[in-house]
Amino acid sequence: MKKRILWLLVLVFVLSLVLTLTVAAVEKPLKIGYSMPAATAGYMARAIYWAKKGMADWQAKDKTIEFLYVNAENVTKQANDIEDLITKGIDALIVWPYDASVTSVIEIAYKAGIYVVVMDRGTSKVVYDVYLSNDDEGYTRKGSEWLAKQLDYKGNIVLIEGIPCPINTTRTETIKATIAQYPGMKILDSQPGEWRKDKALAIMENYLQKYTKIDAVYTADDDMMLGALQAYKESGREDIKYFLGGACDKNVIKMIMDGSEPLVQANVTYPPDQCATVVGVAVLGARGKVYEGFYQKKLPTRIILAAELVTKENAAAYYFPDEP
Template sequence: MKKKILSVFLATAMVAAMAAGCGSVKTDNEVSASESGEKAAGKDVYSEEVKIAFLPNVIGDSVAAAWADGMETYLSEFKNVTFDVYDGEASVDTEVQIMDELINQEYDAIILQATDAAGLASSVDKAEGAGIPVITVNMDADTTHTGMVTMVDVEAGEKVAEAIGESLGGEGEVVIISATPGASKGEQLDKGFKSVMEEKYPNIEILDEQSGEWLTENANTVMTNFLTKYPEIDAVFCHNDAMAEGAAEAAKAAGKDIQIWGCDGETKMLEYIEQGLCTGTIYTDVKNQGAVSAQFAMYAISSGITGANLSETPIVKMSSITVTGENVGQISENMRW
């Protein structure tokens, strides 16, 4: 599956194009259509009724809640837009079922956090085939679709590996508490982390890797088992902050001083860093990411673009900040989520 990586500024350009009343971004199919005098049929998102659905992996997650907040804040400016949030219940089957319902209810766009990249591919194809653009957030689907808005993933793994490798002087032992198997974000984080470790820090051994399934409680159990199994652990990389918080509690209970890194930048994690319980995280303004996702969806509805118009999935990558105890104070209250 091919993807085209675009900068975070794309969303601003999209909205500007909407405000100007024209869609200046051309895809392969649009170029051919324009030459034959045809044009993709979009919707007037300022006057016609618009329905947008957000389907996260699980609705109780802090990241999903911040995304939804950002989406709702942006979309509330459009009085003609209905915005609905559904709970994927961390289940592929549930997300597939809800996707079918959203297609049958003829939503104008779906913003999806795909629990499993392969497991949701057919559902995304079905939606796109019905003319419903699908925008994925963080966790992608294994098929070409209208777009994706994501935190840095490979780059985040690289940044954490660099920080750990440098602080350990190139020698030590680490463990990984990873995402649910099949989650694209986890695979990308792993890719970045392991590539840097292999290339730059060959004397740092990755002792073990187990899934914490994104959950604090599960990560606490995994970390407790790691601490029992391995007498010496210098650092742990967790694929999200919730799991890092669980690992931190396990290390604290065992009286161990271990570097603990997460990835997201949620408020609780920043507090753990301030308290010295965790070492660092890769912060993203997730509320803004939600707003960008909603902007992307509105652009797609307005322009009539779907995956059928594209040879590659466009990707908007959000900017990030590596946060440690040295600079956590720079993440002000209005930036926290």
């Protein structure tokens, strides 16, 4: 009888221990707000694709996470969206700023103790726990150095920028500094294309009327490069040797892979899957965790993803046919 009672006590203890461990293993529920600009350009459509994939992947393995996802067509709507997310009691906020003018509303979330992760275009001051982005300096430097080498370090270049924001400033300053190293090279002009194909097409039409000799065109992304290339093709001119964009649009990578467009021979990575990566950063940070094997108590304040030069030799590794 005593043995039976003892075994029952042991069984109760074991079951209690299992229950305790099971409860401990259940993560604290999280509500995460995610705010991005609307898909007004091809790159942003790809970024949104990866953001949604990142959220879906996390929810598939952790049912305690709720995501509140919003897109904004302008900066005013994004500011209103973020304020609304704050009122809904979010634990973490992921933001791809429309531009730096949303800094003040992001600061409200940050000061309220919400774990804030900012991406890409950045803020005018540090109002976040983590800033995650691609390497804008490396992105532009690797591309412009490749272009200079292809031109044998001499020739005329025109630039088409993005929109005024910290990353655009970094990119523009980097290419100007790179080209300035080569006395035989000259930047004829630089205008903002706002990341838009149609805007870049119009700028390129103007460049073609204004300048009689252009050796290469550098644009801040592939959407604008495709617009500039279209304008050149329609002009009937034959002086331009290279068009270089960036961010690995699948159609551009396909051109490089199969050699179908001799004017487009390289690209530089600026992976939109940062929008999936950032979801994991927000989840870990909001729960006070870090990556396995990371000895520090908190995640880094800045996470910068590497930029890689893409040519025919390695283009297949950067081709994602399922992207928009």
